[in-house]
Amino acid sequence: MRGASVPQAFVRPNLRHAGRITVRQAVLPLVIVASLGLGIPALFSSRAATTDAAPASPAATYTADLKYLETDEVLMSRPVGIKLQPAPFQKEPALPGQNVVRGSLLWGPRVEQVMSFIWDKGRGRLFLDLNRNRDLTDDPKGIFDSASREGNQTFDNVHLVLPTATGDRPARLQLQFNSYQAGNVSVYAGLCSYWQARVSLHGTDWHFGLVESLLENKFSAAPEYLLLRPWTERQRPFNLITSTPDFCGFTTNVFFGNRAYGLDWRCYAQGNSAKYQVTFKEQAPRLGELHVTGAGVHRLILTTGRGLTALLDRPQGTVKLPVGSYSLDEIWLRQGETEVLRLNAGRVTVDEQRPANLVAGGPLTNSVGVRSQGDSLLLNYRLLGVDGGAYKFPRPDYKHPPEFAVFRGTNRLATGKFQYG
Secondary structure, eight states, rough: OOOOOOTTTOOSSTEEEEEEEEEEEGSSOOOOOOSSOOOOOOOOOOOOOOOOOOOOOOOOEEEEEEEEEEOOOOOOOEEEEEOOOOSSSSSSSOSSSSOOOEEESSSSGGGGGGEEEEEEEGGGEEEEETSSSTTTTSGGGGGGOOOOSSSSEEEEEEEEEEEEEEEEEEEEEEEEEEEEEETTEEEEEEEEEEEEEEEEEEEEEEEEOOOOOOTTSSSOEEEEEEEEEEETTTTTOOOOOOOTEEEEEEEEEEEEETTTEEEEEEEEETTEEEEEEEEEEEEEEEEEEEEEEEEEEEEEEEETTTTTEEEEEEEEOOEEEEEEEEEEEEEEEEEEEEEEEEEEOEEEOOOOOOSSEEEBBSSOOOEEEEETTTEEEEEEEEEEEETEEEEESSOOOOOOOOOEEEETTEEEEEEOOOOOO
């Protein structure tokens, strides 16, 4: 079995890949030769994290003003409620084609969250009633084009102002309209904007950000995701929609940089603009020790039932974190641009009496499970860490899946590729 060239520490395939081959019982026994272009005697070196935080005042607070930022990446995607209407609007542009869909986008349950639209499917054009006066002719910035003329059309760089419980919010969206049957239309909105700031805490600069749940069908403005990574990595794509170590679910209690903070956020209007502000308040929880064994861990994301999220960057050896029973939500390994992760890796309890132990990360091992099913062999590929758990690629290379070959002696009986999924 062989695969395309990849960094030494990783292989390309995702978890739960399976390949099926059919062989006659008469040709057994078989030898399955596996070589994915990866010899992994070791993963990669990992820098040790600082383990002892300097004493700090529990009352120390730090305030950051967040700025609105747009990105070409879709951070999250949600369906948008729609209400179709058969009749034309009283004021609408000339529509020479017949393949036209009219209706309203329902951004929320309130009247001010309704927006009229016309989808000229035949010409790949979308008209939005940005000022919400049901006049589709007076919004020059509300006209968008798609390269497609099929039943699936995407419209980029849609800039809207969405009402929320604490005021209007600017947003950059990608809208996807789908219609393959008459009268059956669906719309998905991808959010391409968030709030961010450079936050300096105890000599370390962090890239901090919040992604709001603007696309939920509710009148709420609570953040949904929290961005936290070193400031030096601020230009690195974070691929939130496919999973990333840089984001976690929003929490008001977070442990990072060897310190615990309570977060308080507020958004308010200043003139015609929305302003976002976050306050970090240092906390002084009881700390315990966690001894981490394994190579190449980029970040651990742990959570407790009492609402605390702990982010441990490049942990190796003994690190400190608040006492408690943690769910090991994500283990991230990184080398260069290549990342692999393991989800839901169990639990670990940290107390003050004795260090807890955690085995995670590399070296990684290619593993193929083989079992018979009738006159076929079912091959299941897994990438295993030193913890015995299966790691996966959040963004697998579908063009270059791993290959396998089956031999009896020196005779090749079958070849194929594993399937992602």
